Amino acid sequence: MVKGWTGKRLRIDLSLQKAWAEDIAPHDLRQWFGGRGLNASFFSQHFPSQVSPASPENPIALAVGPLAGTLAPCSGWTSIASFSPLLDPPRYGITRMPGHFGASLKGAGFDQCILQGKADRPVYLWIDGEEVKFENASRLWGKKTTETTIAIQEEKADRSVEVLCIGPAGERQLPFANVIHRLSWTGDHLGLGYLFGVKQLKAIAIRGKKPVTLQYPKRFLEVCLTLKDQIHKRQKMRRQDGALALLGGGESTGMGIGNRRLPSGSEKQWAASLWANLSGSESCFSCPVHCGRSIQDREKCLAGIHLQKAWYLGPQIGVSKGEWTVKLHRLCQAQGLDPFLTASLLAKMMEGGEATPLSGGDPGQVDEVDDQGELAYVLLRRIIDGGKKKFHLSALPVSENEDLDILADIVSFCVIVVNRLNLMTVSNIIDLMNGATGYALTIQDLQDTISNIRQTECRLQNKKLHWNDQSTLLHLEKGQISQILRKEERRNVSISDWTAS
């Protein structure tokens, strides 16, 4: 058996209430690595044409990479793919979810989990190693995410169970609902709440106890220890502030102000007032950065808030007081709403109110309508076209180095650490892959896989490879590698010269 991976795929049919395991061929693992790659390969094999997001056949694929669930730093991310209701027209979409769910999936003995079908009554899925049960969730239907999580854990008499659930928003099939686990980490941008709601799937509760085996455990341990130390020493944020420390620094966050531009200085004020509401940190699986902060209420604290969400529910929509960001966030968290899309919607609605498109702009025309339909049409047109910015659903952030994102996704690493903070280099990842799986990889191998995934995803999304895309691809094959290499040189921290054990 290949080490690092489990080589198993969990297939779940909610209509028939059946679950079975499939083998994933070792050459597939070698070709696609894991996570986003495995998902793309599954969809291209089984779903060459589009499926409606509302149909029961629409699969939800959750996958992890060979380094998930190990000591490797920040290895807790899960890649998720499905036909998304948020894309126009609905098509193949991907997202990534931080946290602990991926590690538990791996611990249960699976690299990938495919959910299909539609239950005839609300259910939640109980995955305890290889035992999979479809449990009645009528009791949980309508409950907030906090109550759901605790209720399931108490039903299973084990608070260490990881619960991935939807809130009332997902049950009502709002397209901008999300899934949440540990009440803190969410799968956003894909309409996952809607997809779970359509399937009448309230939650996935998972307990993984199987060990992840490694090819060269001693060597792997050494690399991990060096790397954790390296990340800890070079991290650009203080432990107390978490990733929120990046806020207030303007461009350094990589997040521009969307619909509003606050007067200068108010960003810092917002950050300060937000910090007053925070206490304690939390972190993803095996991560030395600890970027999440927990929210402290008067009465009790309530699990985490993370950099981007805080930003979107803060300065992005013109909120200048941290208390309101916290309140908005808690509402999203309890109801299972995607904070990014909710913020987009709020921004547009608030802007609409301010610029008064409902009455202003061209008042004469609106007053003289002879049918409410015309009025409605004019208003909708103005909402779409008018204001300072068009209505824009926030998508998965596009980074300047998409290849590094894909690389992080296929091994289950944190894109923030790998791509934005650049705390880890490509050769570090190659070292870890070698320790875990025994494959001696080169940058070219990784580049090939990444190009492969890009092409497959383009095909799945019915995007033709335009001349521009093609030239980027060519550019990436040469330019990007040298860019990555330059980065490596700059950091000069390759730890590939440890001796073979």
Place this chain on the structure above:
Amino acid sequence: MNAISVIPERCTGCQSCEMVCSLSHEGSCSPSLSRIRMKKWEEISVFIPIVCQQCEKPPCVDICPTGARKRTPGTDTVTTDEEQCVGCKSCVYACPYCAPTLHPVTKRIMTCDLCNGEPLCTQVCTAGALSYLPEGDPSMGRKRAFGEALLHSLRTR
């Protein structure tokens, strides 16, 4: 007397300690193979690592019916003799921390052995919840953390 000092307020629930413990002792990664365990209450963001504190007067040694639990001469650790252990779990009930754990494969009791004097969990705990205090009073770190928290709450009141 050396021991791992735990400051639960600082724990972020990342489970790095479990991973490094399982990897270094068993050669594979799983929370169920770890001698240290993180317990979580996510709704209030409370995470607490539980590990053997190497008691001065260990109840696990007193209660062990086969004499498998004993203090290793020359070191400060309380260990299990795998030959003698019958997996009766008496020590689990006697321990004030409930720190001993049954190994899922060998079905013998396993507890922290301080990694021969260099506990790896304290090295990977970048949150500062675990520290190994080789000299002096191991509760000093804990006392200091409490003092800091008190100071903070007084200042921000």
